[in-house]
Amino acid sequence: MQPGPPKFQRRKDDRPGEIVTAALAVFSEKGFAAAKLDEIARRAGVSKGALYLYYETKEDIFHAVVKTAVAPNVEMVKARLEAFPGPFGGLLEIFLPTIAGVLSVSPVASIGKMVISEGRNFPELARYWHDELVTPMIGIVSGLIGRAQDRGEVRPGDPKLYAIEIISPFLMALLWRETFVPVGAEPFDLNALAAQHLGVLKGGMLTSNPTARSAS
Amino acid sequence: MQPGPPKFQRRKDDRPGEIVTAALAVFSEKGFAAAKLDEIARRAGVSKGALYLYYETKEDIFHAVVKTAVAPNVEMVKARLEAFPGPFGGLLEIFLPTIAGVLSVSPVASIGKMVISEGRNFPELARYWHDELVTPMIGIVSGLIGRAQDRGEVRPGDPKLYAIEIISPFLMALLWRETFVPVGAEPFDLNALAAQHLGVLKGGMLTSNPTARSAS
Amino acid sequence: MQPGPPKFQRRKDDRPGEIVTAALAVFSEKGFAAAKLDEIARRAGVSKGALYLYYETKEDIFHAVVKTAVAPNVEMVKARLEAFPGPFGGLLEIFLPTIAGVLSVSPVASIGKMVISEGRNFPELARYWHDELVTPMIGIVSGLIGRAQDRGEVRPGDPKLYAIEIISPFLMALLWRETFVPVGAEPFDLNALAAQHLGVLKGGMLTSNPTARSAS
Amino acid sequence: MQPGPPKFQRRKDDRPGEIVTAALAVFSEKGFAAAKLDEIARRAGVSKGALYLYYETKEDIFHAVVKTAVAPNVEMVKARLEAFPGPFGGLLEIFLPTIAGVLSVSPVASIGKMVISEGRNFPELARYWHDELVTPMIGIVSGLIGRAQDRGEVRPGDPKLYAIEIISPFLMALLWRETFVPVGAEPFDLNALAAQHLGVLKGGMLTSNPTARSAS
DNA sequence: CATGAATGAGAGTTCATTCAT
DNA sequence: TATGAATGAACTCTCATTCAT
Numbered sequence: 049m050q051p052g053p054p055k056f057q058r059r060k061d062d063r064p065g066e067i068v069t070a071a072l073a074v075f076s077e078k079g080f081a082a083a084k085l086d087e088i089a090r091r092a093g094v095s096k097g098a099l100y101l102y103y104e105t106k107e108d109i110f111h112a113v114v115k116t117a118v119a120p121n122v123e124m125v126k127a128r129l130e131a132f133p134g135p136f137g138g139l140l141e142i143f144l145p146t147i148a149g150v151l152s153v154s155p156v157a158s159i160g161k162m163v164i165s166e167g168r169n170f171p172e173l174a175r176y177w178h179d180e181l182v183t184p185m186i187g188i189v190s191g192l193i194g195r196a197q198d199r200g201e202v203r204p205g206d207p208k209l210y211a212i213e214i215i216s217p218f219l220m221a222l223l224w225r226e227t228f229v230p231v232g233a234e235p236f237d238l239n240a241l242a243a244q245h246l247g248v249l250k251g252g253m254l255t256s257n258p259t260a261r262s263a264s
Numbered sequence: 265m266q267p268g269p270p271k272f273q274r275r276k277d278d279r280p281g282e283i284v285t286a287a288l289a290v291f292s293e294k295g296f297a298a299a300k301l302d303e304i305a306r307r308a309g310v311s312k313g314a315l316y317l318y319y320e321t322k323e324d325i326f327h328a329v330v331k332t333a334v335a336p337n338v339e340m341v342k343a344r345l346e347a348f349p350g351p352f353g354g355l356l357e358i359f360l361p362t363i364a365g366v367l368s369v370s371p372v373a374s375i376g377k378m379v380i381s382e383g384r385n386f387p388e389l390a391r392y393w394h395d396e397l398v399t400p401m402i403g404i405v406s407g408l409i410g411r412a413q414d415r416g417e418v419r420p421g422d423p424k425l426y427a428i429e430i431i432s433p434f435l436m437a438l439l440w441r442e443t444f445v446p447v448g449a450e451p452f453d454l455n456a457l458a459a460q461h462l463g464v465l466k467g468g469m470l471t472s473n474p475t476a477r478s479a480s
Numbered sequence: 481m482q483p484g485p486p487k488f489q490r491r492k493d494d495r496p497g498e499i500v501t502a503a504l505a506v507f508s509e510k511g512f513a514a515a516k517l518d519e520i521a522r523r524a525g526v527s528k529g530a531l532y533l534y535y536e537t538k539e540d541i542f543h544a545v546v547k548t549a550v551a552p553n554v555e556m557v558k559a560r561l562e563a564f565p566g567p568f569g570g571l572l573e574i575f576l577p578t579i580a581g582v583l584s585v586s587p588v589a590s591i592g593k594m595v596i597s598e599g600r601n602f603p604e605l606a607r608y609w610h611d612e613l614v615t616p617m618i619g620i621v622s623g624l625i626g627r628a629q630d631r632g633e634v635r636p637g638d639p640k641l642y643a644i645e646i647i648s649p650f651l652m653a654l655l656w657r658e659t660f661v662p663v664g665a666e667p668f669d670l671n672a673l674a675a676q677h678l679g680v681l682k683g684g685m686l687t688s689n690p691t692a693r694s695a696s
Numbered sequence: 697m698q699p700g701p702p703k704f705q706r707r708k709d710d711r712p713g714e715i716v717t718a719a720l721a722v723f724s725e726k727g728f729a730a731a732k733l734d735e736i737a738r739r740a741g742v743s744k745g746a747l748y749l750y751y752e753t754k755e756d757i758f759h760a761v762v763k764t765a766v767a768p769n770v771e772m773v774k775a776r777l778e779a780f781p782g783p784f785g786g787l788l789e790i791f792l793p794t795i796a797g798v799l800s801v802s803p804v805a806s807i808g809k810m811v812i813s814e815g816r817n818f819p820e821l822a823r824y825w826h827d828e829l830v831t832p833m834i835g836i837v838s839g840l841i842g843r844a845q846d847r848g849e850v851r852p853g854d855p856k857l858y859a860i861e862i863i864s865p866f867l868m869a870l871l872w873r874e875t876f877v878p879v880g881a882e883p884f885d886l887n888a889l890a891a892q893h894l895g896v897l898k899g900g901m902l903t904s905n906p907t908a909r910s911a912s
Numbered sequence: 913c914a915t916g917a918a919t920g921a922g923a924g925t926t927c928a929t930t931c932a933t
Numbered sequence: 934t935a936t937g938a939a940t941g942a943a944c945t946c947t948c949a950t951t952c953a954t
Contacts, residue, residue, distance in 0.1 A: 081296075081298055082297055095940045096941075100924095101939075105924080174446070209452070212433050219432065236425070241425055245429065247468065317914075513730055529919055598813075601727060637892050662822070746935055749935075
């Protein structure tokens with residue numbers, strides 16, 4: 049009789065992390081309701097009962113998954129954006145490809161789609177994302193745009209709507225990837241999108257003579 | 265009271281239509297899994313058993329709902345877009361506000377969100393939408409853009425990506441409305457968005473001298 | 481292929497009654513926690529799911545069972561007791577055997593034991609029984625005793641404590657039957673108990689000269 | 697500090713006793729099924745796993761609790777009762793208040809209620825209590841009554857039923873306290889009950905001239 | 913066609929019990 | 934001995950689907 053893997057396994061305190069990782073995968077594949085705790089447990093390598101050592105309910109696990117994506121990101125992005133030295137056009141040149149890259153690898157994308165999908169049934173989560181991630185992000189970008197307008201770099205217009213302009217093609221590409229690529233659609237080339245989007249924004253959002261700004 | 269006509273045959277007997285209408289409301293409020301057939305039947309004014317006289321399963325009803333939005337729209341939009349006489353810039357001027365208007369009232373918006381939300385669990389639906397609605401629409405717009413590029417009205421670049429550029433802010437506004445407005449967020453002013461978006465596209469996508477080269 | 485019993489059976493409105501009857505049996509045999517809905521359903525001849533067409537939760541079924549015993553009894557007993565024409569001693573002669581008889585056949589006995597057993601975990605039920613059954617009953621009996629004292633038939637003393645005296649041997653016999661008889665103990669002869677109890681009460685609670693009462 | 701005695705051997709190491717004490721509290725508050733081993737362990741100040749070093753199963757702990765109450769009591773009570781010198785009436789005068797006192801403080805009361813509540817599910821325990829505690833007690837009292845009858849102190853009648861008469865009001869008061877007092881009912885004054893009960897028994901059970909026939 | 917009571921498989925959750933440490 | 938993280942069987946409850954009427 050081979051000893052095989054022991055029935056009871058390690059009991060580390062990275063269990064919550066493993067569970068959240070497994071849950072993220074299952075929730076984002078199936079949605080909240082269709083996700084089975086059995087499968088989350090299996091993928092996390094624990095028994096179903098073990099989930100309840102760390103989380104109170106299925107919904108609680110879902111909350112943990114959604115909140116995972118938020119905390120570490122906002123401050124870092126804010127710091128990097130606000131520390132950028134050059135003009136707004138230069139910032140776009142740097143950051144559009146960065147967004148494209150982040151969306152390709154980060155779980156933020158999957159989680160964002162989950163928030164969109166399940167927001168109606170979990171208003172607290174929608175509110176949490178709105179308050180903790182989306183509003184701050186838009187605030188940061190709007191602020192940068194407003195200051196760029198003061199400097200004459202960006203045309204007149206509502207900075208929030210400009211922020212939407214900047215982000216929305218990436219959101220659409222993300223949803224495309226999650227929705228239509230699995231059924232055979234061609235995925236968008238995020239780098240090409242970033243490049244072409246940069247062109248549109250330079251031509252349509254920035255002023256043609258950025259040197260006209262009041263203080264050089 | 266004549267015994268001739270059987271009572272009054274109370275309505276056009278558009279039971280399937282009534283069921284789909286009720287189902288659209290419930291599915292878009294709750295999502296597929298959380299929608300109860302009891303509620304759909306109640307809103308449709310029929311018994312739960314009656315649903316099964318017209319549809320085989322819950323999923324079947326969902327399919328019917330999703331397909332509803334597609335058929336009548338594509339051909340009409342295509343006809344109107346391709347019949348537009350003026351230059352591409354003029355077309356944008358007309359159609360951006362139209363898109364804004366349609367998204368405000370049409371069920372296409374709700375259904376689109378449903379497709380995004382539930383696509384993973386119902387690949388046939390994702391494929392159906394992709395094949396029947398999204399791809400044709402993008403094809404139409406890409407075609408217009410391509411011809412406008414031939415006429416020198418639109419800058420060089422991938423017409424499909426330009427199509428994304430055009431649509432994506434409206435998609436984002438729609439998702440914003442469905443996701444964050446219910447938890448207290450400010451909705452976007454779709455008309456203002458259309459106006460500002462038009463400005464960006466004119467500056468960033470169109471050429472400044474469209475008549476420059478009539479034939480390439 | 482024999483038709484056999486149809487899979488779906490009658491749908492009368494005496495289902496609640498059948499369920500409560502089955503539930504009474506199971507709850508009183510096993511206690512609340514150890515009673516399985518599977519068994520209640522099986523004994524009621526319905527599926528597990530059918531229970532939920534009539535009751536919201538297991539606890540709800542338990543409530544229904546407990547309340548069953550109360551309503552029809554109090555008023556009837558009160559009427560009969562208060563309509564009794566003769567002296568208190570005669571009333572005891574009639575009613576002690578009656579109590580013995582009722583406890584032998586009525587579900588009140590089982591339910592009473594359930595209330596005692598589960599009262600801690602279901603305070604509402606304890607309160608309900610206290611308010612609706614026990615307190616009224618004791619009130620009635622105390623009232624009779626008080627008036628008998630006024631007539632000089634019953635010795636001085638707290639009428640409520642006398643009421644306890646009257647009832648308690650029957651309660652004890654009931655609990656004996658439910659607790660020890662199933663493991664082989666000899667059951668009490670309720671009639672003999674009633675007779676001997678009557679003797680004790682006549683000698684120890686009633687006055688020796690009932691004719692001394694003020695109004696004869 | 698001498699290295700001799702190993703540390704201080706912190707306590708008498710009466711773990712089983714501590715566990716039983718904790719378990720008594722939890723079982724009598726919640727009943728068997730609703731009692732959680734987690735809570736017993738917590739109250740006993742040990743880990744959940746430690747319970748299994750001393751007892752095989754939850755049921756085993758329950759057994760230990762129930763048996764606790766029995767052993768030390770029977771012999772002592774028997775000795776004291778049988779050593780009582782005076783007539784039966786005098787014995788009642790002494791012992792009724794004693795019973796009242798014991799029921800107020802001893803865990804026997806709680807355990808007795810547990811046996812009543814859970815007896816159906818644990819027949820061995822019912823049998824154990826019946827055989828080891830209840831039957832002996834009733835035997836002792838019946839014997840005393842029988843001898844008192846022989847001495848002409850107690851009226852004719854089944855001694856066992858007289859024993860029931862004597863005890864049952866206290867049992868009822870106990871169950872009242874456990875069941876209805878927690879939901880707001882007035883508790884019985886056990887001393888008043890003992891006094892009034894004594895009066896009833898003297899009048900209804902004892903003869904008026906105990907010395908009449910010394911030997912029958 | 914239409915009803916809605918009834919079904920039963922399947923889900924989330926609990927908790928006595930086990931075992932690696 | 935002692936711990937407490939981990940297990941997994943069992944339970945209550947839900948709801949899409951079916952069928953007697």
